[in-house]
Amino acid sequence: MNELDTGLRARLIEVGVDLVTREGIQSLSLREIARQAGVSHGAPRRYFPTHLALLSAIARQGFAELTVTVTEAVGDSRASPRAQLMTLGRIYLDFALTNRGMFELMFRHDLLESNQLGLRETSLPLFEVLVDLVARARPRSAPAPPVVAGALWANLHGIAQLWVWGSLQLAAGVDDIEPLLRAVLDAHLGPETR
Template identity: 75%
Template sequence: MAEHEQGMGLRSRLVDVGVELVTTEGAGALSLREIARRAGVSHGAPRRYFPTHVALLSAIARRGFEDLAVRVMEAAGDRRADPRGRLMALGRLYIDFALTNRGMFELMFRHDLLESNHLGLRETSLPLFATFVELVDRARPASGAEPQVVAGALWANLHGIAQLWGWGSLQLAVGADDVDPLLRAALDAHLGPEAR
């Protein structure tokens, strides 16, 4: 039993080191060798717990999704509150997470990791999406489209805003230094103009 607990401790430490590395140096720095070095183990040790590099990266990305989910649940606030206001708050949170956790955000949405679905990685994004669907449904999109479709389009829009804002492209294109007008425009585009 002690060996199993020790193994779980090393597994967790490898993921912790990976999270720290992606946070400080970006997704490109996440080699098995570097993670092992920083964890103070041989370069072959991670393979005992993660048979492939993708498996270890998926465990690290899962931490990112878990962190984002906790933030979303905290920001979701009072379920009786205005759904459009809550969507605006969640949009800000999503973009802020993307901008302050750039390496993790990039890792979380890597196609190869999501495609491999190690540790059920694809499913870790579903609680976030379910929150968007619920709020879109309560906000009643003007198009009459299914809430899942509208929420998917809104999520894609937010993801694009986050990426382009992080690159500096949107600020240059729209001459803005505040993301809120873009968020309001995205909500208007997907839900219809806000009732005054």
């Protein structure tokens, strides 16, 4: 691929990221991405053989952004592993609530199932940070840290989704995610000891 091709490919992804951020997942048609990028409606097919491949490339950007944000926030921290997990949880939930279109795209079943561009594997660096923090927070835990991390991730994802729908606020009678996040950590790591 020459420099011009690489630039146009990157531009199509950039336009898709911008569209999903501003207008949501429903705006990501090939035609609209091409129009916003200033190319013919057939041009994206030159770089992405399917619509799913282009959507996967856009979703990879979301995973990359979230992973960098989390890694920077917890990587050099002198805080305890539990405090770092709290930070990770806050970042994850904030990302889900402020980047709803991207968050929805990143976890779309058809994209993950097709695994275009290795999309599933794109989430692994973020999950590895979570596993490492769980292992440090619960050094001799049973079940194993990847299992606890998986359950913790599932809880965070569920909180994000139910919060977006407004169901969690209604059912739990809360207007702040923080108590829910603390409850999730207590459930998976045990109560915090001082």
